[in-house]
Amino acid sequence: MTNDIERLTKEHILAKERMALKRWNVGDPSGFLEISNSDVTYIDPYVDKRLEGYDALKSLYEGLRGKIIVDVSEMIETRVDLYNDIAILTYKLFSSTSQGETYWYCTEVYRLIDNENWRIIHTHWSIAK
Amino acid sequence: MTNDIERLTKEHILAKERMALKRWNVGDPSGFLEISNSDVTYIDPYVDKRLEGYDALKSLYEGLRGKIIVDVSEMIETRVDLYNDIAILTYKLFSSTSQGETYWYCTEVYRLIDNENWRIIHTHWSIAK
Numbered sequence: 001m002t003n004d005i006e007r008l009t010k011e012h013i014l015a016k017e018r019m020a021l022k023r024w025n026v027g028d029p030s031g032f033l034e035i036s037n038s039d040v041t042y043i044d045p046y047v048d049k050r051l052e053g054y055d056a057l058k059s060l061y062e063g064l065r066g067k068i069i070v071d072v073s074e075m076i077e078t079r080v081d082l083y084n085d086i087a088i089l090t091y092k093l094f095s096s097t098s099q100g101e102t103y104w105y106c107t108e109v110y111r112l113i114d115n116e117n118w119r120i121i122h123t124h125w126s127i128a129k
Numbered sequence: 130m131t132n133d134i135e136r137l138t139k140e141h142i143l144a145k146e147r148m149a150l151k152r153w154n155v156g157d158p159s160g161f162l163e164i165s166n167s168d169v170t171y172i173d174p175y176v177d178k179r180l181e182g183y184d185a186l187k188s189l190y191e192g193l194r195g196k197i198i199v200d201v202s203e204m205i206e207t208r209v210d211l212y213n214d215i216a217i218l219t220y221k222l223f224s225s226t227s228q229g230e231t232y233w234y235c236t237e238v239y240r241l242i243d244n245e246n247w248r249i250i251h252t253h254w255s256i257a258k
Binding site: 041043045049079081083085088090092105111121122127129 | 168170172174175178179181206208210212213214215217219221234236238240250251253254255256257258
């Protein structure tokens with residue numbers, strides 16, 4: 001039973017991430033915004049500083065809305081580690097756009113909020129060599 | 130009281146990381162190994178795949194022992210977010226070696242093991258542009 005719940009939780013989190021990426025790929029950052037918590041922190045190679053809080057992330061993402069179209073995107077080697085109300089999702093992402101092909105690493109820390117919704121509290125994107 | 134404990138916990142985690150970095154800078158990876166948990170996962174730009182487990186991390190680090198000397202190293206904009214027995218430490222690291230100067234981003238997820246020791250369960254290093 002516990003194993004079933006764990007397995008379903010992991011699948012649920014992966015499905016959330018996949019859905020957010022699917023929208024991201026057509027220029028819509030709202031998928032990620034809708035699952036990011038108010039206290040989210042965010043790192044990618046292009047931000048000068050770690051972003052702190054939903055509003056900072058929203059500001060970044062709104063500036064990119066409609067500007068990034070990803071033709072091919074594949075999550076590789078996904079892994080979810082569960083620690084009670086915290087889940088650490090890690091994966092590699094292959095991404096192909098008009099700018100070229102890139103392999104990314106991604107860490108997403110999800111937290112179960114109000115015993116109801118898994119939401120992102122930390123994101124770290126990086127470029128794999 | 131709670132705030133005091135939180136503050137002390139954050140300082141404790143920062144001190145652990147600083148001590149590990151201090152040893153790293155003279156070619157000694159054991160500082161990080163000693164505070165990494167058996168189930169640690171690890172990402173940096175140069176690994177082909179996420180490393181899974183202490184032995185995989187040890188193998189990487191032992192290959193670097195004595196080979197990386199960091200002349201100047203500074204943790205910038207450190208932040209620790211506490212969620213019960215999980216802590217997310219993020220910071221930027223300025224690093225100067227004979228190979229050049231680099232700004233890194235780092236995410237460390239620490240977990241309180243056996244209600245006693247905070248240990249790293251996930252590391253993500255990336256190069257900031």
